[in-house]
Amino acid sequence: MSEVLLEARNIGKRFGGVQALKDVSLTIRPREIYGLIGPNGAGKTTLFNVFTGLYPRDGGEVLLNGKPLSLESPHTVAAAGIARTFQNIRLFNNMTAIENVMVGRHVRTKAGVFGAILHTRAERAEEAAIRRRAEELLHYVGIADRAHSLARHLSYGDQRRLEIARALATDPILLALDEPAAGMNATETVALRALIEGLRNDGLTVLLIEHDVKLVMGLCDRVAVLEYGQKIAEDVPEVVRANPKVIEAYLGTSAH
Amino acid sequence: MMNPLKTLSRREKLGLLLIAGTLLVLPFMLATVGTAWVRITNFAVLFVLLSLGLNIVVGFAGLLDLGYIAFFAVGAYVYGLLASPHFGIHLPFWVILPIGAAVAGLAGAILGAPTLRLRGDYLAIVTLGFGEIVRIFMNNLSNPINLTNGPKGINRIDHFQIGNVNFAGTDTFFGLNFSGPIKYYYFLLVVLMAVIIINRRLKHSRIGRAWVAIREDEVAAKAAGINTRNIKLLAFSMGATFGGVAGGMFAAIQGFVSPESFILNESIMVLAMVVLGGMGNIWGVIAGAVLLSFMPEVLRYTVEPVQHALFGKMLIDPEVLRMLIFGFALVLTMRFRPAGLWPEALHRREMTENRT
Amino acid sequence: MDILLQQIINGLTTGSVYAVVALGYTMVYGVIQLINFAHGEVVMIGAMVAFTIITALAGTAMPPTFIVLAGVLAAIPVCMGIGYSLERIAYRPLRHAPRLAPLITAIGMSIILQHIALLIWGRNPLAFPQIIDNPSFNIGGAAISGVQIAIIMLSLLMMGGLSWFVYRTRFGIAIRATAENVHVAGLMGINADRVIAATFVIGAGLGAVAGVMFGTYYGIAHYTMGFTLGLKAFSAAVLGGIGNLPGAMVGGILLGLVEALGSGYIGDLTNLCHWPGATSWMGERCANGADFVVFGSNYQDVFAFLMLILVLVFRPSGLLGERVSERA
Ligand SMILES: Nc1ncnc2c1ncn2[C@@H]1O[C@H](COP(=O)(O)OP(=O)(O)OP(=O)(O)O)[C@@H](O)[C@H]1O
Numbered sequence: 001m002s003e004v005l006l007e008a009r010n011i012g013k014r015f016g017g018v019q020a021l022k023d024v025s026l027t028i029r030p031r032e033i034y035g036l037i038g039p040n041g042a043g044k045t046t047l048f049n050v051f052t053g054l055y056p057r058d059g060g061e062v063l064l065n066g067k068p069l070s071l072e073s074p075h076t077v078a079a080a081g082i083a084r085t086f087q088n089i090r091l092f093n094n095m096t097a098i099e100n101v102m103v104g105r106h107v108r109t110k111a112g113v114f115g116a117i118l119h120t121r122a123e124r125a126e127e128a129a130i131r132r133r134a135e136e137l138l139h140y141v142g143i144a145d146r147a148h149s150l151a152r153h154l155s156y157g158d159q160r161r162l163e164i165a166r167a168l169a170t171d172p173i174l175l176a177l178d179e180p181a182a183g184m185n186a187t188e189t190v191a192l193r194a195l196i197e198g199l200r201n202d203g204l205t206v207l208l209i210e211h212d213v214k215l216v217m218g219l220c221d222r223v224a225v226l227e228y229g230q231k232i233a234e235d236v237p238e239v240v241r242a243n244p245k246v247i248e249a250y251l252g253t254s255a256h
Numbered sequence: 257m258m259n260p261l262k263t264l265s266r267r268e269k270l271g272l273l274l275i276a277g278t279l280l281v282l283p284f285m286l287a288t289v290g291t292a293w294v295r296i297t298n299f300a301v302l303f304v305l306l307s308l309g310l311n312i313v314v315g316f317a318g319l320l321d322l323g324y325i326a327f328f329a330v331g332a333y334v335y336g337l338l339a340s341p342h343f344g345i346h347l348p349f350w351v352i353l354p355i356g357a358a359v360a361g362l363a364g365a366i367l368g369a370p371t372l373r374l375r376g377d378y379l380a381i382v383t384l385g386f387g388e389i390v391r392i393f394m395n396n397l398s399n400p401i402n403l404t405n406g407p408k409g410i411n412r413i414d415h416f417q418i419g420n421v422n423f424a425g426t427d428t429f430f431g432l433n434f435s436g437p438i439k440y441y442y443f444l445l446v447v448l449m450a451v452i453i454i455n456r457r458l459k460h461s462r463i464g465r466a467w468v469a470i471r472e473d474e475v476a477a478k479a480a481g482i483n484t485r486n487i488k489l490l491a492f493s494m495g496a497t498f499g500g501v502a503g504g505m506f507a508a509i510q511g512f513v514s515p516e517s518f519i520l521n522e523s524i525m526v527l528a529m530v531v532l533g534g535m536g537n538i539w540g541v542i543a544g545a546v547l548l549s550f551m552p553e554v555l556r557y558t559v560e561p562v563q564h565a566l567f568g569k570m571l572i573d574p575e576v577l578r579m580l581i582f583g584f585a586l587v588l589t590m591r592f593r594p595a596g597l598w599p600e601a602l603h604r605r606e607m608t609e610n611r612t
Numbered sequence: 613m614d615i616l617l618q619q620i621i622n623g624l625t626t627g628s629v630y631a632v633v634a635l636g637y638t639m640v641y642g643v644i645q646l647i648n649f650a651h652g653e654v655v656m657i658g659a660m661v662a663f664t665i666i667t668a669l670a671g672t673a674m675p676p677t678f679i680v681l682a683g684v685l686a687a688i689p690v691c692m693g694i695g696y697s698l699e700r701i702a703y704r705p706l707r708h709a710p711r712l713a714p715l716i717t718a719i720g721m722s723i724i725l726q727h728i729a730l731l732i733w734g735r736n737p738l739a740f741p742q743i744i745d746n747p748s749f750n751i752g753g754a755a756i757s758g759v760q761i762a763i764i765m766l767s768l769l770m771m772g773g774l775s776w777f778v779y780r781t782r783f784g785i786a787i788r789a790t791a792e793n794v795h796v797a798g799l800m801g802i803n804a805d806r807v808i809a810a811t812f813v814i815g816a817g818l819g820a821v822a823g824v825m826f827g828t829y830y831g832i833a834h835y836t837m838g839f840t841l842g843l844k845a846f847s848a849a850v851l852g853g854i855g856n857l858p859g860a861m862v863g864g865i866l867l868g869l870v871e872a873l874g875s876g877y878i879g880d881l882t883n884l885c886h887w888p889g890a891t892s893w894m895g896e897r898c899a900n901g902a903d904f905v906v907f908g909s910n911y912q913d914v915f916a917f918l919m920l921i922l923v924l925v926f927r928p929s930g931l932l933g934e935r936v937s938e939r940a
């Protein structure tokens with residue numbers, strides 16, 4: 001296995017007059033928890049959107065396991081093994097929790113219209129496997145008891161977990177979480193932290209955007225800092241914390 | 257999933273049995289009132305089929321198709337052209353119906369391919385325009401080569417024939433007289449059962465979940481690995497296929513087709529059926545379709561006499577009233593009961609399944 | 613007679629009407645991203661109201677220009693009232709509902725308006741009374757009528773007026789700010805509800821005039837006229853880039869031209885007997901100067917729609933538009 005799981009080279013993205021990302025390069029190693037921090041509007045979410053094919057990029061490329069990754073469409077990115085959650089939770093609100101997770105299995109399964117109409121043996125077997133896996137995942141993130149509730153009826157913390165379960169259902173190698181702790185209370189945050197560590201122990205690589213500095217510094221193996229669309233630091237938490245540019249970026253913005 | 261019958265309570269089973277029994281004897285009961293009512297019922301079933309098809313597009317996948325009747329028209333014209341003296345071709349119905357379905361499905365895919373990657377409201381307008389275009393072509397493709405026979409339409413379309421049984425006349429089986437409409441009724445009933453089963457299976461399948469996911473949040477669906485363009489195209493073209501089948505049967509039952517049967521108002525009516533009953537919910541859509549397809553008849557028998565009695569003349573034509581009711585049904589349902597009059601019993605399902 | 617020039621004049625006439633109607637679609641879309649399906653019906657009602665007034669006054673001794681003006685001035689407030697009610701009743705309550713919901717109510721409102729018009733004015737078209745003599749001028753071998761001149765001038769005037777309003781006045785700036793970002797505009801103290809209602813009202817007012825112009829040009833008004841006219845005007849708005857005011861104007865005029873030239877020439881172009889070597893493969897069918905026209909001018913209404921599809925496929929943002937991506 002290569003030393004680098006994901007490598008981004010010189011990613012650029014502009015929205016009209018806003019240069020949201022400028023020459024951002026970073027490397028994520030297998031099985032690490034990689035933190036991405038930065039002030040509001042620094043471009044973190046935009047970087048996620050580019051990585052997952054939701055926004056077309058202006059320049060740069062991404063390699064996954066050494067091979068160039070096509071960012072043309074989100075579903076091919078998901079198939080390649082990158083799954084994500086959204087900063088402002090995006091669930092399928094009128095579907096039940098378990099159905100949400102089952103949707104995540106879409107990319108790893110293949111039954112089509114005819115299989116469904118004829119209800120073939122293969123289709124039934126696949127459907128049962130999808131359901132089983134979804135149940136496992138709900139259990140894994142700790143909301144098995146809410147399996148048949150509509151997503152919109154879940155509590156905020158449970159919705160965040162459900163989003164993670166849906167992402168996990170795509171069998172990712174890299175899981176990208178956009179501010180998963182936002183809006184969580186202290187207990188929920190502790191549980192979330194345990195969940196993320198568990199994921200890593202199970203072999204997953206995690207890319208984490210988070211404003212909760214304590215959580216990031218405690219959890220991440222390495223951290224990158226974005227400011228005004230540019231990477232200003234990338235290192236282990238202790239070093240990043242001491243970086244004067246980082247301190248200034250944070251103090252500079254909090255002074256507003 | 258378990259056998260759905262097992263999950264039903266005794267009362268529900270009894271209810272189901274009652275409905276099945278009623279549906280079986282219905283045409284003979286109606287025939288005693290008048291064969292016209294059997295015909296009306298047949299058209300109602302056709303509209304139920306149409307709404308179940310549109311339900312896949314609008315209800316499951318959340319794509320607003322305002323030209324749906326065009327696919328119905330395609331199916332009807334395919335049938336008319338391949339089983340009438342117009343070209344002198346007389347193929348059996350079981351050959352034509354699949355052809356009509358395929359042509360309609362293809363038309364759906366061709367129309368959908370360029371537009372489905374755009375935002376939903378563009379689709380609405382493009383389908384609206386498409387419905388008009390199909391009508392313009394039906395009206396004008398009589399020159400220089402007579403393909404459609406223009407506004408006059410295609411007449412003397414063949415009836416269904418199974419073995420020796422022709423659906424035109426009356427046959428006697430088991431001592432009962434089966435008139436043409438009654439035979440069509442049973443045929444439609446069989447097709448309806450099949451379509452309901454197909455709809456239910458699709459809904460609880462990988463594809464069906466993907467449709468609903470797209471309806472709920474297209475961006476999240478993409479990120480979860482769904483090729484939204486293909487899956488939308490599939491919905492569009494599935495819906496069109498259903499429309500094509502219904503159109504073929506319509507042509508045979510009515511015996512003629514003309515562009516007049518496929519105007520925008522018909523698309524709106526099918527949409528109103530889907531919306532009023534409850535988008536996405538199969539039983540709600542069926543109920544909505546039954547309600548709205550019998551409405552014109554009910555209006556005809558009530559509105560006219562009532563107005564004559566009250567004002568001595570007709571102020572509001574029942575046809576106009578019908579369209580006004582459709583319009584208000586769309587507006588008021590969205591405003592006050594966006595999930596339809598018979599929303600899916602999701603909440604109930606949730607309550608019962610959570611008790612464990 | 614110069615057919616090319618003639619078709620250009622006719623195209624400019626209908627095109628300027630399309631442009632004015634398209635402004636109504638595009639303003640509303642720009643601000644709340646909703647296709648106001650009922651806009652075509654508002655235009656139709658404008659024509660019907662005006663025709664009713666004009667017919668009623670036609671017998672009087674009033675000067676014809678005054679009569680037409682009275683019709684227009686009656687139509688404008690009626691349409692504005694309808695535009696305002698549409699927004700209040702059908703769209704505002706659904707502003708935070710899923711996208712499909714306001715689209716469906718819009719369709720519903722369109723059906724309702726159309727059939728109310730049918731109840732009021734009946735199934736038969738209203739004819740424009742013969743009160744004005746319509747002089748015809750000859751320019752370069754083509755004819756242009758007084759009505760055509762009036763329509764083109766009036767449309768240009770309205771487009772100019774609207775541009776001035778939107779780009780030069782305080783309220784216009786509020787409209788553009790709201791179109792840019794409703795929330796930010798709200799933070800800046802702009803009353804978004806008022807702005808949104810205003811776009812409906814202004815669009816409806818313009819639509820009323822457009823309806824009268826269209827009806828006058830063709831000499832009739834009918835309760836179904838709003839549907840095709842609306843569809844075409846919407847196509848024009850998309851062609852120019854929906855949400856973009858100059859785009860709607862350019863798109864409308866361009867569509868009018870394409871339609872006029874298209875229907876003017878399609879018959880000749882698809883007349884197989886005029887194709888090179890036709891006699892050899894068409895044989896008898898072309899004998900004695902016979903024609904074999906595959907598509908005649910009866911396909912006129914298809915052009916707008918084909919154009920719409922082509923634009924959506926090759927340049928969904930329209931000729932002058934920019935907005936494409938949705939926020940993730
Ligand atoms: N779809 C878009 N259209 C226009 N501008 C955008 C879009 N998405 C993001 N931006 C802009 O790009 C910049 C970076 O935004 P981004 O959401 O990536 O920041 P972020 O680091 O995730 O901030 P936060 O911590 O607040 O989530 C901001 O100026 C934002 O306004």
Ligand SMILES: [Mg+2]
Nearest residue numbers: 044045046087
């Ligand atoms: Mg962000």
